[in-house]
Amino acid sequence: MDSFLQEVATFKKSWPNVEHIDLVFTDINATPRGKRIPIESLEKLSKGVALPLSTISLDTKGNVVETAGLGEDLGEPDHLCFPITNTLIPTSNPSVGQILLTMTDDNISTPHPLLARTIVENMLDELKERGQYPVIAMELEFYLIDKKRGPNGELQTAVNPSKNIRETETEVYHLDGLDDYAEFLQELNSLAVIQKLNTSGALSESAPGQFEINFNHSENVLKACDDIIFAKRLIRQIANKHGFDATFMAKPFHDQAGSGQHVHISLLNANGRNLFSNLDGSSSELFYQTISAMLAQARGTMALLCPNVNSYRRFIPGAYVPTTANWGENHRGVALRVPISDAKNRRIEHRIAGADVNPYLLVATVLGGVLSSPNYLASQCPPSLNEPAQHLPTRMPEALTALDSSELPEQFSRDFIDLYLACKRSELADFERVVTPLEIDWMLHSA
Known part of the structure; x- marks a missing residue:
């Protein structure tokens, strides 16, 4: 020590x-x-x-x-x-x-084997033994919201601090929106630098008061996960200081965009060459094997990526949220997106998880696909935008059942899966016991 x-x-x-x-x-x-x-x-x-x-x-x-x-x-x-x-x-x-x-x-x-961070650490050790070194970059979305609830206890979008109005319209990548929240963002970014978080800036997202924080690509995978823990804590603290609440709920508003947490991954050898590319610049067999493994495991890992009842409210048609285990190049409606890239930075963007995901479990899920890639052939990779593709579970009970019966990499021990299932089934049972105001409105006199 x-x-x-x-x-x-x-x-x-x-x-x-x-x-x-x-x-x-x-x-x-x-x-x-x-x-x-x-x-x-x-x-x-x-x-x-x-x-x-x-x-x-x-x-x-x-x-x-x-x-x-x-x-x-x-x-x-x-x-x-x-x-x-x-x-x-x-x-x-x-x-x-x-x-x-x-x-x-x-x-x-x-480290205790039931810790999610330990699972990532063990996966990285195994990849290192293979001579493979992952590089990842995270994207984290969140909302600033009003501290005051609405008349029926509902969440309210933030009051724009510059315009002093509650915005309701969606303006994607709205730069003036960044200026409106400049004091919050400036303090957030300056403290992120002081904390040595590997961030690369913020942009206005798809809904009023929604933002995305991007993190730089890093070979220090564990630190990248740790940075998400610190970043969420920092965002909440700075939001509170500026009179807002911050939420990482996957779907805080039914009529606005959900919040996701995406991760980009590439794989290097000891000399720093991207193993997802051949020497001639084309996509390697390992690239297609990894996509095949990730797609095959997508259904079983859904409960790890979407840990709460609210997580599944993101999965609606037309919301740029994947509902099938598919992939595509330069396409934001798929589970696995291959961004515009060359041989040096060829990577896979995993787009399933919401902002409420445990970052260690998100990265463990992605690394699990890499570890499992030798079990798949490049020829098993379906065509880009393949239809029909396997449907993902879009309700928590279905996802937990899929996880219980799935065959995941051995680093996800049965003890860990049983622990996770016990915790999530307990939460689901607590949720389902609550009688909601909507049920009363719909059924009080009609049932």
Whole structure:
């Protein structure tokens, strides 16, 4: 832990006004959990900090899902958590810093296998053994919304801070919209630089108050996932400071565009050559094998990419959201898009997940396709925009059933799948027990 102590010393020197540190641990939903400690105690993290194992299996409300088997059945055991290297950074609060933790297994020497981050780490190790090095770039969409709810408790789009009106019209890539929210975006971008998040700018998206943050291509795949955790936290903090709420719900408004999280992936060898391209610049067999694997696994991984009931409300016709396991070149209506690119930057854009996805599970799903590619032939890849293509599950119960019976790469252990299914089935059951206002409006006198 000498490197960690050096990291602490450098941080304290760079940020002398920081008084507290947030210890950030992500559960199965990638929701930040943890505790706040005085900075004087930071060095003690080298010996680990104890958190309950059941923290992995918290639902979206922050409750332990007992059917997952990590709580009372085991006696609520603690496991030691240790800091992740190079994640000690400031927050939007000048007096508070933050650091990511990972939980260890019983023997303390290895990350816990039920952590989504560990799955990604193990996949990267296996790819490295093959001489393959993925490069990824993320795109994250979100809404700024009004803190005040509507008369019936519904969400409301943000009041434009420059025009002082609540916008309702869609203006794709509206540059003036960026100027209207300039103060928010300027503070967000400047703090993202301070936090060393690998962002490349923001643009106005398809709906009022909707934005997309793009991240640069990176060979540091784990950091790219970590950056999403920090970026979401930062966006929420800055939004609150400017009088907004920020939401990463996949579909916060029924009549506006949903929010997605896309990931671009290419694959390099040890010399930096793109393995998705042949030496003559054409697409390689590995490229088509990878597409074949991703398409074959798409149905089974849908529940990992779309973790909530609300996630599936994005999947409506004509919304540039895929409903079948298909692919296409320079086409935004497909599950796997091949952007305009040359031999050097040939890549696949995975477009299924919503903004509410756990970024580690999103990347693990994509890497799972790469790992499985040797099991497929290039000739198995269907033609671009192939019809009919396999339909994706567009309801949560169907997606959970598909995940339960799917054959995913071995890095998704059966223990992890069972844990995930237990958590999500519990959440679905809680949701389905609620009587909604719409049911009452429709059926009070007509049933």
